[in-house]
Amino acid sequence: MTTVPVNMTKKPEPHETYVHGHHWRSAEDEKDAAKLGMWLFLGTEALMFSGFFCAYAVFRMLYFDTWHESSKYYLNWKIGGFNTLVLLISSFTIVQAIRGAQLGRKMMAFWYLAATNVCALTFLVVKLGWEYLPKIQKGELPGGFFTYGHGPAGTTHDQVFLGIYWVATATHGLHVLIGVFIIGWCMIRTMKGHFGPKNYMFLENTGLYWHIVDIIWIFLFPMLYLVG
Amino acid sequence: MTEQDSHDTPQHLAATGDDLHHEEMFDNDGHFVGAHAHAEHHHVTPFMPMFMTLVILVTLTIITVFTAEYVHLPGFGNLALALIIACIKGTLVAAFFMHLLYDKAINTVVVIASMFAVLLFIVLTMTDIGTRKLHEPLESGEIVVGGGAQWVEKNGKQVVDVKGHYAPAYDAAPGKSVLDAAREAYHAAGGHEAAADHGDGAASADTGHAAEPANADHPTEAPATDGAHANTPASTEPH
Amino acid sequence: MSADHDVSFLKPVGDYGQGGVFSAQWWRGFTTDFWRWATTLDHKKIGVMYLCATLFAFFLGGVAALMLRAELFEPTITQQVTDAAGNVVTKTTGELFPGWQSTQGTVTTNNFYNRLFSLHGTLMVFLFIIPAVPAAFGNIFLPIMIGAKDVAFPRLNLMSWYIYLFGGIFAVYSLIAGGVETGWTFYTPYSTSTQWGSVTSMVLGAFILGFSSILTGMNFIVTVHKLRAPGMGWFDMPLFVWAAYATSIIQVLATPVLAITLLMIVFERTFRVGVFDPALGGDPVLFQHFFWFYSHPAVYIMIVPAFGIVSELIAVHCHKRLFGYKAIAFSSIGIAAVSFLIWGHHMFTAESPAANVIFSALTFLVGLPTAIKVFNWVATMYKASITWNTPMLYAMSFLFNFTIGGLTGPPLAVLSTDIHLHDTYFVVAHFHYVMMGGSVIAVLGALHHWWPKFTGKMYNDKAARWMAVLVFVGFNITFFTQFFLGTHGMPRRYATYVPEFTHLHQISTIGSWVLAVGLFGHLLIFAQSLVGGRPAGRNPWGGLTLEWYTDSPPIEHNFPHEPMLTHGPYDYDLVVPPGWDPADYPLPDPETVRKAHGH
Numbered sequence A: 001m002t003t004v005p006v007n008m009t010k011k012p013e014p015h016e017t018y019v020h021g022h023h024w025r026s027a028e029d030e031k032d033a034a035k036l037g038m039w040l041f042l043g044t045e046a047l048m049f050s051g052f053f054c055a056y057a058v059f060r061m062l063y064f065d066t067w068h069e070s071s072k073y074y075l076n077w078k079i080g081g082f083n084t085l086v087l088l089i090s091s092f093t094i095v096q097a098i099r100g101a102q103l104g105r106k107m108m109a110f111w112y113l114a115a116t117n118v119c120a121l122t123f124l125v126v127k128l129g130w131e132y133l134p135k136i137q138k139g140e141l142p143g144g145f146f147t148y149g150h151g152p153a154g155t156t157h158d159q160v161f162l163g164i165y166w167v168a169t170a171t172h173g174l175h176v177l178i179g180v181f182i183i184g185w186c187m188i189r190t191m192k193g194h195f196g197p198k199n200y201m202f203l204e205n206t207g208l209y210w211h212i213v214d215i216i217w218i219f220l221f222p223m224l225y226l227v228g
Numbered sequence B: 001m002t003e004q005d006s007h008d009t010p011q012h013l014a015a016t017g018d019d020l021h022h023e024e025m026f027d028n029d030g031h032f033v034g035a036h037a038h039a040e041h042h043h044v045t046p047f048m049p050m051f052m053t054l055v056i057l058v059t060l061t062i063i064t065v066f067t068a069e070y071v072h073l074p075g076f077g078n079l080a081l082a083l084i085i086a087c088i089k090g091t092l093v094a095a096f097f098m099h100l101l102y103d104k105a106i107n108t109v110v111v112i113a114s115m116f117a118v119l120l121f122i123v124l125t126m127t128d129i130g131t132r133k134l135h136e137p138l139e140s141g142e143i144v145v146g147g148g149a150q151w152v153e154k155n156g157k158q159v160v161d162v163k164g165h166y167a168p169a170y171d172a173a174p175g176k177s178v179l180d181a182a183r184e185a186y187h188a189a190g191g192h193e194a195a196a197d198h199g200d201g202a203a204s205a206d207t208g209h210a211a212e213p214a215n216a217d218h219p220t221e222a223p224a225t226d227g228a229h230a231n232t233p234a235s236t237e238p239h
Numbered sequence C: 001m002s003a004d005h006d007v008s009f010l011k012p013v014g015d016y017g018q019g020g021v022f023s024a025q026w027w028r029g030f031t032t033d034f035w036r037w038a039t040t041l042d043h044k045k046i047g048v049m050y051l052c053a054t055l056f057a058f059f060l061g062g063v064a065a066l067m068l069r070a071e072l073f074e075p076t077i078t079q080q081v082t083d084a085a086g087n088v089v090t091k092t093t094g095e096l097f098p099g100w101q102s103t104q105g106t107v108t109t110n111n112f113y114n115r116l117f118s119l120h121g122t123l124m125v126f127l128f129i130i131p132a133v134p135a136a137f138g139n140i141f142l143p144i145m146i147g148a149k150d151v152a153f154p155r156l157n158l159m160s161w162y163i164y165l166f167g168g169i170f171a172v173y174s175l176i177a178g179g180v181e182t183g184w185t186f187y188t189p190y191s192t193s194t195q196w197g198s199v200t201s202m203v204l205g206a207f208i209l210g211f212s213s214i215l216t217g218m219n220f221i222v223t224v225h226k227l228r229a230p231g232m233g234w235f236d237m238p239l240f241v242w243a244a245y246a247t248s249i250i251q252v253l254a255t256p257v258l259a260i261t262l263l264m265i266v267f268e269r270t271f272r273v274g275v276f277d278p279a280l281g282g283d284p285v286l287f288q289h290f291f292w293f294y295s296h297p298a299v300y301i302m303i304v305p306a307f308g309i310v311s312e313l314i315a316v317h318c319h320k321r322l323f324g325y326k327a328i329a330f331s332s333i334g335i336a337a338v339s340f341l342i343w344g345h346h347m348f349t350a351e352s353p354a355a356n357v358i359f360s361a362l363t364f365l366v367g368l369p370t371a372i373k374v375f376n377w378v379a380t381m382y383k384a385s386i387t388w389n390t391p392m393l394y395a396m397s398f399l400f401n402f403t404i405g406g407l408t409g410p411p412l413a414v415l416s417t418d419i420h421l422h423d424t425y426f427v428v429a430h431f432h433y434v435m436m437g438g439s440v441i442a443v444l445g446a447l448h449h450w451w452p453k454f455t456g457k458m459y460n461d462k463a464a465r466w467m468a469v470l471v472f473v474g475f476n477i478t479f480f481t482q483f484f485l486g487t488h489g490m491p492r493r494y495a496t497y498v499p500e501f502t503h504l505h506q507i508s509t510i511g512s513w514v515l516a517v518g519l520f521g522h523l524l525i526f527a528q529s530l531v532g533g534r535p536a537g538r539n540p541w542g543g544l545t546l547e548w549y550t551d552s553p554p555i556e557h558n559f560p561h562e563p564m565l566t567h568g569p570y571d572y573d574l575v576v577p578p579g580w581d582p583a584d585y586p587l588p589d590p591e592t593v594r595k596a597h598g599h
């Protein structure tokens, strides 16, 4: 084996010595593969949510007028709009975290990740505290558990609307929650020096995941809150 | 993993040995940066384009909210506008934040294929359900178990009768469209503002609002078809 | 490369001592190997584990099928008869399985029959055919065939295996906890309203299995894109790889919709969301759209890898360049694309007439790529020197059965005929001809084709040929009769029938016994081969694809050095197969070959 003269001024961080998995020909290939795999996964996410979108589209078509009223009645666009902004900002901060890793600035990556997680938690708190809790108290629950006596439509349409609202936003919320944990893990790995200019794949894929969560919300928001 | 690591380095270095230069293995500070430095050209995410993307996204959000709340377009106009803006926003996030613009084309192919599948799913399903009334006129809200529902009186209440099963349904006068009943109920409740004070459903039930769902009393009651299906072969064909 | 990677991947490493199974040392050795397998990242080991599990599911599903056929041997008839003493009594004949009392109520013979066919369907579809080819054979052979050391994401691969196990446990649990009566299609409102059996856990099981399928698909797509050996372009890939690639596309794009569909059922059952419940304003037909958006493409997840297998079998055992390589490759992709457009043909009696017309028209499109494949295979066999061994017999069996199955699709896609044939035994016969006669027969062919490669042992080919004939004959007796039953109006999913159908049903049941004998025979032959088979050598059939270049069974990292591609996968007229003596394998004059290929 060729010996390389090493005159390191300090112990290299994990990301500096990483080569690549044994079955890859180059780090470049490994990186491309990880990214392609991630995009395929994002495709499956989009298709999974398409079930909600499809159900929404069908009932929106059938119950065009009543859903207009239901949305205005049950949902507050200000809360939804606030959460939209929070998610958009968090998308930007995670991009900056990746930039930090690419530039080799560990603390920049760390703090931007922290900011992202603050946004994510804000989203969850607003969602739970200002939307879910009051709804549960009032009985504005999905379908069969709907006990709130007189909606604007007063028909089963309310129940389907709330049904789709609950399953779609709860599934999305679950994705946000998972995101919080992954980003938290990224923060730990950043501090351990796992990410650097040559190796930030995990961070970048986390970013991709976070962006798809954002994109799904970008669609859910007008569909549910801005039906008017 | 560890069992497999040992063999591959010598071969690999041998293959690229020609163009190994020490300068490239260490950065200016003398830090070891790895043997593959020369092979990779990383795209460093720029700041300004990303920041501008954020600004545009926020602007678009404000525009959607504004148009949805204060501008009233006819028919599907508002919905279409909101969805178009959402598509633009999604595309921006994908192109800039998610780097599609700077990445290998195959990733974009994956996105387009998935979006195509999503569209197919939604459009073809809507084609079915949206064209039902060409064959059998269906008002909104008339999807009921087994189809062909009628209004009948049962226990002093108007309910939907479907071939002998009573689907839990809202109270409304026979012959009145569902939408009319809904509207009436809505305005009877004092419209948007008055209805916002909706703490207790019991009070409103007493006042006999036309719009109270009959199954509000039995929120977990199973649909009327249970008994009919439980012991037959599972060939459940809605007609 | 260190030496312990140069040995067969099947070779045990534990120290078993001399004391036999009852010594503590043997168990220590066993534990070592057990953990090595349980935590392995080696695609071949994962593939072998998948193979065992899927074949076990096939066995369970097969037992259920035999029971179904046995119940149908005689119609259940309840009559008033006068007994010897002159009393009028009610007498029931022809019920094989008696009912019983369960905690949830009386389980009648009919209920039991419903549970059996639901069990049969779910096991065969979700636990056997869908993972059998991609996850078992794909895992073992796809990386070797493209000259890679492993799949792109080995850890994900192991994870998908455990997800599969977990989902399988859920499914088996639901059987013990009461079973389901909804059929494998889980149609609403029955599946959402029944309080009977254990629909929720079965649906969750299928949901989990879906994730395993998605992960395998993602892994293969990336593997094919990124890990082909140097020199292997897209059109140098074996057709099995093309087929696995097309299948993976369907898996990745369709399975998430199954996931959300099944999740919606769980939501409906637990939170009563109402999307599929008309009483709450929902629409049960919407469920059928959700379900078939996945499940029609899923039938291609089952058959497209089988197409890949058949391409390999025919090329290798005809020792001939495949006719129309690109046509076969592209038709796989074409099928993947078209499969997303035609799900509505399962709903002709439920959806709107306008949608009927669209879906019916689109359905005929899929006949094109399938026919292209069949014609190309037949053209390959034309004037070839065919070796009539077991794999080749299975390839022929596939061609025959699949053609019947394929040709009975169009009558179902025609609206006017489908109104009569829908939910009859005609449909049952149709999909068994494609799924059993096609996919399962191809799996058996693949087992016989690659058995020497991944076990290193030959089997008794003569005995296996006889069993292949039994399977073929048994299968056709069982299912051909069902076309007649269907056209005469026998509905599917009933435990009994009018006495006029008795003869046809009895022929069908007898056929199922012949089929079972054939399959059992194969099991014995394989067992014998494992114990006493002679070593297979590298290339027993004379194949040219990369798997025939490595040892049998392959070494841990597949190849001692990264292979470099020097010829195409089917260049039988240009290259002597690896390990074969050129004297035994006269190549044609290069000049003729050049002319024939028009260079």
Ligand code: HEM
Pocket (backbone or CB within 6 Å): C185, C299, C300, C302, C303, C345, C346, C363, C364, C366, C367, C370, C405, C406, C407, C408, C409, C410, C412, C413, C414, C418, C421, C422, C423, C427, C430, C431, C434, C435, C438, C439
């Ligand atoms: C030539 C291509 C094919 C056409 C035109 C076709 C057409 C159809 C149609 C119209 C039906 C619905 C019948 C009904 O329920 O009334 C059907 C059912 C079915 N087909 Fe095919 N088919 C084709 C190939 C295949 C293949 C290759 C497979 C699987 C490997 C397959 C598997 C099935 C299954 C499983 C069902 C029944 C599902 C159920 O209701 O449980 N078909 N086919």
Ligand SMILES: [Cu+2]
Pocket (backbone or CB within 6 Å): C295, C296, C299, C342, C343, C345, C346
């Ligand atoms: Cu189909």
